[in-house]
Amino acid sequence: MSDSTHRPVRVRFAPSPTGSLHIGGLRTALFGWLFARHYDGTFILRIEDTDQKRFDPTALATLTEALRWAGLMWDEGPEIGGEYGPYVQSERLEHYQKWAHWLVDHGKAYRCYCTSERIKEVNEQKQARKEPPGYDRFCRSLTPDQIAEREAQGLPFVIRMKMPLDGKTVVQDMIRGDVEFENSTQQDMVLLKSDGFPTYHLAYVVDDHLMAISHTMRAVEWLPSFPLHAQIWQALDWEMPIHMHLPVLLNPNGKGKISKRKPPMDKYGNAIPVLVHDFMDGGYLPEAVINFLSNIGWAFGDDREIFTMQEAIERFDGTRINPANSAFPVEKLEWLNGLYIRDLPTEELARRLRPFLEQAGLTIDEDRLLKVTPLIQERIKTLSEAAAMVGFIFSGEIQLGPQTLIQKKMDREGTIRALRAAHDALASLPDFAHDIQEPAMRALAEELGLKAGQLFGTLRQAVTGQTISPPLFETMEILGRDLCLTRIEAAASLLDSVS
Numbered sequence: 001m002s003d004s005t006h007r008p009v010r011v012r013f014a015p016s017p018t019g020s021l022h023i024g025g026l027r028t029a030l031f032g033w034l035f036a037r038h039y040d041g042t043f044i045l046r047i048e049d050t051d052q053k054r055f056d057p058t059a060l061a062t063l064t065e066a067l068r069w070a071g072l073m074w075d076e077g078p079e080i081g082g083e084y085g086p087y088v089q090s091e092r093l094e095h096y097q098k099w100a101h102w103l104v105d106h107g108k109a110y111r112c113y114c115t116s117e118r119i120k121e122v123n124e125q126k127q128a129r130k131e132p133p134g135y136d137r138f139c140r141s142l143t144p145d146q147i148a149e150r151e152a153q154g155l156p157f158v159i160r161m162k163m164p165l166d167g168k169t170v171v172q173d174m175i176r177g178d179v180e181f182e183n184s185t186q187q188d189m190v191l192l193k194s195d196g197f198p199t200y201h202l203a204y205v206v207d208d209h210l211m212a213i214s215h216t217m218r219a220v221e222w223l224p225s226f227p228l229h230a231q232i233w234q235a236l237d238w239e240m241p242i243h244m245h246l247p248v249l250l251n252p253n254g255k256g257k258i259s260k261r262k263p264p265m266d267k268y269g270n271a272i273p274v275l276v277h278d279f280m281d282g283g284y285l286p287e288a289v290i291n292f293l294s295n296i297g298w299a300f301g302d303d304r305e306i307f308t309m310q311e312a313i314e315r316f317d318g319t320r321i322n323p324a325n326s327a328f329p330v331e332k333l334e335w336l337n338g339l340y341i342r343d344l345p346t347e348e349l350a351r352r353l354r355p356f357l358e359q360a361g362l363t364i365d366e367d368r369l370l371k372v373t374p375l376i377q378e379r380i381k382t383l384s385e386a387a388a389m390v391g392f393i394f395s396g397e398i399q400l401g402p403q404t405l406i407q408k409k410m411d412r413e414g415t416i417r418a419l420r421a422a423h424d425a426l427a428s429l430p431d432f433a434h435d436i437q438e439p440a441m442r443a444l445a446e447e448l449g450l451k452a453g454q455l456f457g458t459l460r461q462a463v464t465g466q467t468i469s470p471p472l473f474e475t476m477e478i479l480g481r482d483l484c485l486t487r488i489e490a491a492a493s494l495l496d497s498v499s
Contacts, residue, residue: 007212007214008041008042008212008214009035009036009039009040009041009042009214009215010036010041010042010044010211010212010213010214010215011032011033011035011036011041011042011043011044011213011214011215011216011217012032012043012044012045012046012207012208012211012213012216013028013029013032013033013043013044013045013046013072013074013217014045014046014047014048014204014207014218015029015047015048015063016047016048016049016051016054017047017049017055017056017057017059017060017063018051018054018055018056018059019056019059019062019260019275020059020062020063020066020260020275020276020277020278021062021063021066021067021275021276021277022260022274022275022276023249023258023273023274023275023276023279023293023328024219024248024249024257024258025276026066026067026070026072026276026289026293027246027249027293027296027297028217028218028219028246029067029070029072030070030072030290030293030294031217031244031246031297031298031316031321032215032217033072034294034309034312034313034316035215035217035316035317035318036075037313037316038313038314038315038316038317039317041214042075042076043072043073043074043075043076044074044075044076044077044082044084044087044211044213045064045067045074045076045077045078045080045087046077046087046088046089046207046211047060047063047077047078047087047088047089048089048200048203048204049088049089049090050089050090050197050198050199050200050203052090052195052197060078062277064078064079065277066276066277066280069276069280069286070276070286070289070290071286071287071290071309072290084210084211084212089198089203089207090197092203092206092207093196093197093198095206095207095210096192096197096198096202096203096206097192097196097198099202099206099236100159100191100192100198100202101159102236103159103161103191103232103235103236104159106235107162108161108162108235108236109159109160109161109162109191109235110139110140110142110159110160110162110188111139111147111150111157111158111159111160112135112138112139112140112157112158112159112160112188112190113139113150113155113156113157114135114138114139118138119135122135122136122138132185134187135160135187135188137188139160140160140162140188156194157194158190158191158192158193158194159190159191159192160188160189160190160191161188161189161191161201161228161231161232161235162188163183163186163187163188163189163228163231164183164186164231165183165184166183166184167183168180168181168182168183169181169183169186169227169230169231171226171227171230171243172242172243173223173226173243173244173245174215174242174243174244174318175244175245175246175318175321175323176223176245176323179223179226181226181227183227186227186228187228189201189225189228191232201225201228201229201232202232204216204229205229205232205233205236205238208241209233209236209238213241214241214242215241215242215243215244215318216241216242216243216244217244217246218243218244218245218246219245219246219248220245220246220247220248220323220325221248222245223245226243226245244318244321245323246297246321247297247321247322247323247324247325247326248325249296249297249325249326249327249328250325250326250327250328251264251327251328252264252266252272252327252328252329252330252331253327254327257325258272258274258328259274260274260275264328266330266331272328272330273330281384282382282384283356283382283383283384283385283386284333284337284382284383285337285340285341285344285352285383287309287340288333288336288337288339288340289333289337290309291305291306291307291309291336291340292332292333292336292337294307294312296326296328296329297321297322297326298316298320298321298322299320299322300312300315300320301315301320305336306336306339334381334382335381337381337382338380338381341377341380341381341382341383342377342378344377346370346373346374346377347370349373349377350366350369350370350373352383353369353373353383353386354369356383356384356386356387357369357386357387357390357391357394359387360387360391362387362391362394362395363394364394365394368393368394368478369394371477371478372390372393372470372475372478375390375470375471375474375475375478376389376390376470379470389466389468389469389470390469390470392463392464392465392466392469393475393478393479398464398465398487399465400461400462400465400490400491400494402494402495402498404461404467405419405458405461405462405491405494405495406458406495407453407454407457407458408454409454410450410454410458412495412498414448414450415458415495416492416495416496417448418444418448418450418454418455418458419458419459419462419488419489419491419492419495420489420492421444421447421448422441422444422455422458422459422488423485423488423489423492425440425441425444426440426441426481426484426485426488427481427485429481432476432477432480432481432484433477434471434473434474434476434477435473437473437476437477438473441455441456441459441473456472458491459472459476459488460472461491462487462488462490462491462492463475463476463479463483463484463487463488
């Protein structure tokens with residue numbers, strides 16, 4: 001692939017720091033990272049912060065945290081540096097200003113002095129005539145004297161690209177092949193704003209050139225602007241990188257782009273996470289998320305859905321990227337995340353569970369955590385589910401409701417009798433191992449004339465405060481005899497106090 005451009009592969013991810021990283025942005029970064037790694041190339045992080053109105057000063061740290069969590073480390077960029085820096089566009093303004101004025105001086109662009117009020121009026125008139133909106137190129141035909149007059153008055157201006165008025169612009173996309181655009185439908189877009197900041201159209205071209213980018217990966221939303229960009233590349237007489245316009249992620253129902261402003265809902269009416277930090281906070285494993293995203297818009301082949309990133313790197317040459325937009329099957333991610341959780345060694349899963357348990361306000365005993373982890377490993381799909389499932393193990397007190405202690409076809413007196421009989425039987429066991437407890441409790445249930453499920457359900461409520469828990473007797477072994485007996489007695493006393 002690198003031979004086609006006669007230069008080393010250099011791919012950049014260039015997000016705007018306007019908030020938390022969107023999951024679609026992470027997919028763009030992933031594809032660029034895989035492509036660069038496949039060709040032993042360079043993956044660059046560049047921050048496009050020239051839209052000062054939307055700039056969020058906290059977003060850069062959030063963005064780099066998300067990339068690090070996903071394992072997509074960059075080779076050049078903020079916090080790392082590199083010979084093509086700086087890698088933040090607001091620190092590169094002189095480059096954009098230089099080349100914008102160069103385009104004017106060489107007749108490829110022009111200064112536009114029109115006010116926002118005039119442009120608004122032009123668009124209103126076009127709307128009344130049922131014409132497409134857009135600038136009417138008034139300043140493109142100004143004479144030298146008219147330009148000098150405006151300059152003498154010190155009028156603010158923007159710089160607009162002078163697009164061809166007829167013919168076609170043919171652009172080549174690695175994923176989509178040749179794409180044709182009628183020049184008559186194109187606008188003379190702004191390249192440099194009156195405050196000296198560039199628009200995306202100019203800034204990305206200048207930066208991709210000065211940073212020797214070989215392949216430009218970006219969302220397909222930029223495809224309509226591609227003829228403008230191609231004209232800028234041509235006007236500057238620079239070699240254009242190979243472009244790949246990636247398909248967008250659609251809502252799970254396949255309708256509409258997945259958006260952080262209007263998050264989609266699942267079939268239960270719950271908002272589906274769309275920001276990377278939502279997945280981080282939701283207890284998804286980065287390796288599962290990355291494997292999942294790799295499968296949206298790209299195919300590993302061999303009908304495989306689960307693979308390592310090293311395996312993906314070996315195959316990711318860009319040829320199997322699907323140009324069609326793809327739905328975001330979030331239910332598949334939960335399934336995949338569960339598989340990755342089950343494959344983790346106990347110690348590693350415990351390490352990853354700990355922060356989620358601590359965030360729930362629990363004080364973690366390391367020995368208990370290591371013991372309980374295998375009991376829930378097959379039961380959870382996300383790390384965040386663990387707190388609700390095993391919080392009682394790390395909490396000194398549990399909340400009991402009298403009615404939840406009483407099982408079907410049991411009454412209060414029978415439940416109290418069963419709890420106190422279980423207390424005495426458990427207290428007398430020679431060993432509190434789970435395989436000693438269970439036979440004893442089954443025998444007790446038969447002695448009391450109860451079904452095993454009735455006694456076990458009452459015990460589960462008494463020692464965990466929950467109707468659902470990890471395996472009962474393994475859990476009681478972890479809690480220890482003293483704590484279990486204390487909780488069973490407390491449950492019996494609670495029922496005894498209720499008339």
